Amino acid sequence: MEAEHHHQTSNAGGIIGGLYVKVMTDDQMELLRQQISVYATICQQLVEMHKAVTTQQDLAGLRLGNLYCDPLMACSGHKITARQRWTPTPLQLQVLERIFDEGNGTPSKQKIKDITIELGQHGQISETNVYNWFQNRRARSKRKQLTPALNVVEPEVETEVEVESPKEKKTRAEGFQVQPYENSSPHRIKDMYIQSPDIGFDQLMSKIEVAGCYSSYFL
Amino acid sequence: MEAEHHHQTSNAGGIIGGLYVKVMTDDQMELLRQQISVYATICQQLVEMHKAVTTQQDLAGLRLGNLYCDPLMACSGHKITARQRWTPTPLQLQVLERIFDEGNGTPSKQKIKDITIELGQHGQISETNVYNWFQNRRARSKRKQLTPALNVVEPEVETEVEVESPKEKKTRAEGFQVQPYENSSPHRIKDMYIQSPDIGFDQLMSKIEVAGCYSSYFL
DNA sequence: GTATTATGAATGAACG
DNA sequence: CGTTCATTCATAATAC
Structure with a gap:
């Protein structure tokens, strides 16, 4: 080699x-x-x-069988503890991301209140949740920016000949790992081929068929 | 594959x-x-x-006055067979454990960098990997310390509303599930990477992000 | 194969 | 605000 x-x-x-x-x-x-x-x-x-x-x-409403769907329920048992950590619903997340992307990096007190009320339409939420979310979002966004270029270490030809590990088992496919870290907006796909946002379901289906046709060429 | x-x-x-x-x-x-x-x-x-x-x-659910419960959350689909998670090589693990045992519980930023570089000699690794490793190591070390006498089982209250066949006790109750149709897809794509039919919405979203990440290589 | 465990990663919340 | 902790999720490894 x-x-x-x-x-x-x-x-x-x-x-x-x-x-x-x-x-x-x-x-x-x-x-x-x-x-x-x-x-x-x-x-x-x-x-x-x-x-x-x-x-x-x-039927969806009837089939709700989630074990931890009710954080407010003052159920007698303290054993079945409902999930104690707030988790944004996809809808809430969508709204939050949008607001965050708008750049107004200053979620003032009043703004927090408004957002909370709005998101309250989609699920349980508190102002603290919103506040924390923005804090974390900003902090982590920043962190990622500080570690942008992973120094692409060129691992030598991996001549590691150590054999002291008794559990030796790995047949690593060493090399290239793609770590899905969101730099910038992950949803941004450039060069759209379908622009209209109000395309119909049937049209989408046909598009999928077409795409699948293309795929067969490479798969 | x-x-x-x-x-x-x-x-x-x-x-x-x-x-x-x-x-x-x-x-x-x-x-x-x-x-x-x-x-x-x-x-x-x-x-x-x-x-x-x-x-x-x-909105419909709210109108009914039901307790809010997001039907899309809490789906625990998995089985994406793609190499995406970093796994420390035995050598890396050895070094990490040694550093951890040295007691300096706080691997500062700079230290992380150093460690990353050092371990980079033995395989692909990033600072985030190192950071996460220490976070997890500390947390689990602490938890183990806290839970020596705790009984293995947390006695389930009879709040369990569903009787599940022993065959599929794996999947937790989720409010949203699609029919597990056969793999007869409209277009024949072999080697699926998402096999579970009851994958959740947010999981799908993350998959899209990942896919978008991949795409950036070619678009 | 399926179920279980171990663990890397993600993230809400809290600390200083 | 930046950093850290605690919990949860997804998955690689493993046991069955």
């Missing part, structure tokens, strides 16, 4: 047989395949959820 | 710079880019639709 540095993040180009082509490493191919599969499956899942919600909308 | 060399018609392989790589034409790349974008956008659209439906549901 030569000391060829393997840059995984760049697609190189070259001339092969007189054609200019992009080249991909197996890792990149696998990554790609994963990505497509994930998207495909997400779409399926979302479709399923949509169907379920749409067709059994009133 | 190993790199099965499934050559289609025009995807050739070759040796470049000592690496076996796939080559793609610009057309293929473009096709691919389109495909990913389509999926990404479909996901967003579906999410929006889902949110809309959910909102109505929420």
Whole structure:
């Protein structure tokens, strides 16, 4: 094995047989395949959820069997402790993120109150929750910014020959790990091909079919 | 999900710079880019639709005066088979344990950096990994100390409202579940990465974020 | 295969 | 505000 540095993040180009082509490493191919599969499956899942919600909308209320759905219930037993930590519902989270993205980094006291009231429409929440959320959001956003460029260590050819670990078992596929850290807005996908926000369900379905057709080429 | 060399018609392989790589034409790349974008956008659209439906549901639920309970939360789907979690190598673990035992309970920022760099010699690692490791190590060390005499089982109160077959006691009660249809998907995608049909909405959202992360490599 | 455990990661809340 | 703690979630490892 030569000391060829393997840059995984760049697609190189070259001339092969007189054609200019992009080249991909197996890792990149696998990554790609994963990505497509994930998207495909997400779409399926979302479709399923949509169907379920749409067709059994009133059943949903009846089927609530959550064990910890009622933090307010003064149930006699202190054993079944409801979840003690507030967790934003997806809706609440959406609103919070939107407000956060608006940049008005100053959630004043009054603003907190307003937000709390608004979010109260979507679930149990308190001003403290909102306050804490913004505090944490800001702090962690900042932290991530401070650790942006992971010094890409180029691990030597991994000639670690240590054998002192009796539990030796790992057959690590060493190398490339993608850590889904949200830098910036993760939902931002550029280069949209569907712009209209009010597209119909059926159209989406057909789009999925098309996408699946493309996928078969690579999977 | 190993790199099965499934050559289609025009995807050739070759040796470049000592690496076996796939080559793609610009057309293929473009096709691919389109495909990913389509999926990404479909996901967003579906999410929006889902949110809309959910909102109505929420309002309906409130009107009924029911105790609030988010039907989408608390789903515990899993089984995403993708390598995404850092796992310390035995060597790294050894070093970490040693540092932890040295007692300096507070690995400061700078220390984290140093440790990360040092451990980077033995495999892929990031500062966050180190940070998390110490956090967890401390927390669990403390918890163990606190729970030596605690009985193994927390006596369940009979508030348990559901009798579950021993076969699926794994899944906690969740308010939202889609029918586990067969894997007969409209488009044949093998090697799914999300297999559980009862995955939750927020989990899906995170998957989308992850997928978007992957995408950034190619878009 | 399925169920259980161990543990990396995420995050609400609290501390100083 | 930045940092730390406590709890929970998801998953790799493992036991069954």
